[in-house]
Amino acid sequence: xxxxxxxxxxxxxxxxxxxxxxxxxxxxxxxxxxxxxxxxxxxxxxxxxxxxxxxxxxxxxxxxxxxxxxxxxxxxxxxxxxxxxxxxxxxxxxxxxxxxxxxxxxxxxxxxxxxxxxxxxxxxxxxxxxxxxxxxxxxxxxxxxxxxxxxxxxxxxxxxxxxxxxxxxxxxxxxxxxxxxxxxxxxxxxxxxxxxxxxxxxxxxxxxxxxxxxxxxxxxxxxxxxxxxxxxxxxxxxxxxxxxxxxxxxxxxxxxxxxxxxxxxxxxxxxxxxxxxxxxxxxxxxxxxxxx
Amino acid sequence: xxxxxxxxxxxxxxxxxxxxxxxxxxxxxxxxxxxxxxxxxxxxxxxxxxxxxxxxxxxxxxxxxxxxxxxxxxxxxxxxxxxxxxxxxxxxxxxxxxxxxxxxxxxxxxxxxxxxxxxxxxxxxxxxxxxxxxxxxxxxxxxxxxxxxxxxxxxxxxxxxxxxxxxxxxxxxxxxxxxxxxxxxxxxxxxxxxxxxxxxxxxxxxxxxxxxxxxxxxxxxxxxxxxxxxxxxxxxxxxxxxxxxxxxxxxxxxxxxxxxxxxx
Numbered sequence: 001x002x003x004x005x006x007x008x009x010x011x012x013x014x015x016x017x018x019x020x021x022x023x024x025x026x027x028x029x030x031x032x033x034x035x036x037x038x039x040x041x042x043x044x045x046x047x048x049x050x051x052x053x054x055x056x057x058x059x060x061x062x063x064x065x066x067x068x069x070x071x072x073x074x075x076x077x078x079x080x081x082x083x084x085x086x087x088x089x090x091x092x093x094x095x096x097x098x099x100x101x102x103x104x105x106x107x108x109x110x111x112x113x114x115x116x117x118x119x120x121x122x123x124x125x126x127x128x129x130x131x132x133x134x135x136x137x138x139x140x141x142x143x144x145x146x147x148x149x150x151x152x153x154x155x156x157x158x159x160x161x162x163x164x165x166x167x168x169x170x171x172x173x174x175x176x177x178x179x180x181x182x183x184x185x186x187x188x189x190x191x192x193x194x195x196x197x198x199x200x201x202x203x204x205x206x207x208x209x210x211x212x213x214x215x216x217x218x219x220x221x222x223x224x225x226x227x228x229x230x231x232x233x234x235x236x237x238x239x240x241x242x243x244x245x246x247x248x249x250x251x252x253x254x255x256x257x258x259x260x261x262x263x264x265x266x267x268x269x270x271x272x273x274x275x276x277x278x279x280x281x282x283x284x285x286x287x288x289x290x291x292x
Numbered sequence: 293x294x295x296x297x298x299x300x301x302x303x304x305x306x307x308x309x310x311x312x313x314x315x316x317x318x319x320x321x322x323x324x325x326x327x328x329x330x331x332x333x334x335x336x337x338x339x340x341x342x343x344x345x346x347x348x349x350x351x352x353x354x355x356x357x358x359x360x361x362x363x364x365x366x367x368x369x370x371x372x373x374x375x376x377x378x379x380x381x382x383x384x385x386x387x388x389x390x391x392x393x394x395x396x397x398x399x400x401x402x403x404x405x406x407x408x409x410x411x412x413x414x415x416x417x418x419x420x421x422x423x424x425x426x427x428x429x430x431x432x433x434x435x436x437x438x439x440x441x442x443x444x445x446x447x448x449x450x451x452x453x454x455x456x457x458x459x460x461x462x463x464x465x466x467x468x469x470x471x472x473x474x475x476x477x478x479x480x481x482x483x484x485x486x487x488x489x490x491x492x493x494x495x496x497x498x499x500x501x502x503x504x505x506x507x508x509x510x511x512x513x514x515x516x517x518x519x520x521x522x523x524x525x526x527x528x529x530x531x532x533x534x535x536x537x538x539x540x541x542x543x544x545x546x547x548x549x550x551x552x553x554x555x556x
Contacts, residue, residue: 051399053552076401087392091302103294104400143396 002065004029004151004182005050009059012045019045020206022059027184027199032177034197034214035186036287042206043186044084047155051081063151077105080149084156084186086140090129094139097128098146105147116142119168134160141169145176152176153184158192170196190287202287217286224281225264226254230272237271245285256281295397295407299384299414307418310376314422315429318365322433326361354516358438359446362430363515366450369426370457370510371490376422377458378482380415381465382475385547389473394552404548408470412540415462423455446519453513453524456532460509461486463536467543470550506531 005027012019020042027033037043048054050061052072061068063075088097094117102109117124120138131139137160144152152173158166173196177183187193193200194214202210210217222244227233229251238246238255246255251274257264261278268276354360388394398404430451434442465482468475475481493510505511505528512528 048552053395053398055549055551073401073403073406076399079399081395081399083395085392085395088396089391089393100294100298101400103297104402106294 002029003027004031004064005033005184006062006065007046007050007059008061010046010049010056010061011058012042012049012054013057018206019054020049020203023203023206023208024059025201025208025211027182029182030177030180031199032173032183032185032197034193034200035184035203036188036190036193036200037203038188040205041203043203044155045206046203047081047153047184047186050153051076051079077147078150080144080147080152082137082140082144082152082154082157084159086133086136088128088136088139088143090127092128093124094122094126094128094131095124097139098124098142101143102146107147109146112146112148113142116145116172119172120165132160134162134165137161138165141172145172148176148179149181151182151184153186155186156188157185158187158189166192190282194282222256222258222281222286223261224254224277224279224285225257225268226252226277226279227268227271227273228252228275230274233271238267256285293410295402296410296414299411300417303380303414303418307421311422311425314369314372315425318369318426318429319433319436321365322362322430323436325365326358326437329355329361329364351516354519357519358434359442359450359519360515361437362434362442362447363450363519366430366454367510367515370454370513371486373419373422373426373454373458374461374486374489374510375479375482377415377419377461378465378468378486379479380418381412381462381467382469382482383465383478384411384415385466385469386473386475386478389553390476394473398552405544408466408544408547412462412466412543415466416459419458419462420455423451423458426454427451446522449518449523450515453515453518457509457513460532460536463539463543467539467546470543470547473550474553509535 003026007026008024010023011021013021023042023046035043035046045054049056050063050068052069052075055069064078066075068075092100098109098113098117102113113124116122120141122135122138122142126135128136128139137157141157144154158169161169170192173183183197185193185197197214199211199213200217201208232250233248233253235248238248238253242257242259244256247253355364388397397407402410427448430447431441431444434447461482464485465478468481469478489508490510492504493508496504496508496511509532512525512532517525
């Protein structure tokens, strides 16, 4: 499987201020790739550099094997982008804007536009200025998908969409993915990344801290452990380097554990337990672990 | 082509009303001024050596003729033309940042250089249409004030100065807008900058410093000199061309390299 996006040691500084530093990862063809991190982590900076809206300070970024800065116009033919903050020409009607977008791609997209508008319940006769943020987001979705792109880049796509529209939106994305489109999905909402994406990259303070298969991240990494003991758990009983997010309250304790499960069970058994649970952590809990 | 068409469509109404206003203005105001200045109601001899005419690039002898009177009005309207030109050049770039539509337009399959070209071309066409209509209005006005109308060559040179100043300020506005795309007050800034250029032109006439006269484009097109010599000054035209070229090239280079941000 060939890499659709390939980022190598990518850095972007705004003067002395760091946007991203030394970020490297790749996204394979046909993949749904999640990109997570808190505000200011550098997600949008990475996306904007990929789209040649920013010139990188160092490293390289390629889409379809072409340099993102040098071949931006050529790459853009097959890229659909939905920004986090959608804004369009207020004096235009939705229909005019969508026709203009199709004209920019030099394609007749009438059928796709009508289908998408119908599915998203978007009235094409309304003026952009009169639309709510959610409806503007719908316009953004249609603009990003109308030319049937090979790569779809989404930056916080569900913000402002009601749950029903979100459901339709994910259905549309799955169909696009089945068609062969690669999806790069940046989001704060970890549950939707976990549900929707196959792999994920985690960004912190402008640096990449983890890239991996979502299943691997949740299955083979940390375990979420909860214990109810017969007696009060001694204060430092579970204190160890491979134990994080430790919460203790009398006879109960819960924590994230990474390491030999056998060693852990022996330690727990010594306590004399009433009940114990070992679960796969959610992506949110893994995410929190990285950010603590 | 789609970007160019869109930009033209955006400017359609603006260009129409601006052109109509200027055309009607010159057609209607010209007879009043000509009758006032050359009709004997004002003692032109008393106005000879009046520094105000020097500042406007016309002298009392020339202004008493219908074409001189046209040059006098044209010198004032050139300020409006300059503001219009700079506003169009500036706004075409700042609007994408101010409206936050930069992400939309600059992620489409067009090279940044092409976008720059389409935007500047649309502004240049708009001012050219305004200039052409203004020229037609001036010809018509000429027939009202003098039998057989104005000498077409002199009229074309004077109206040409109006058009050239508009072009100069479109390119200057585009140059500023490409570098400082976060300017929200395009019209206010354009008015201020053009007025400063105009005042500097008057100042350079007053101090009669040849070097100062190259700073403001308004100094390049003195109406009396155009009427008396039947052409533009070569050194000024050369400076004009070089500056227009510099604005276009530097603006282009800044635009293609610039990080696209938006203001919140």
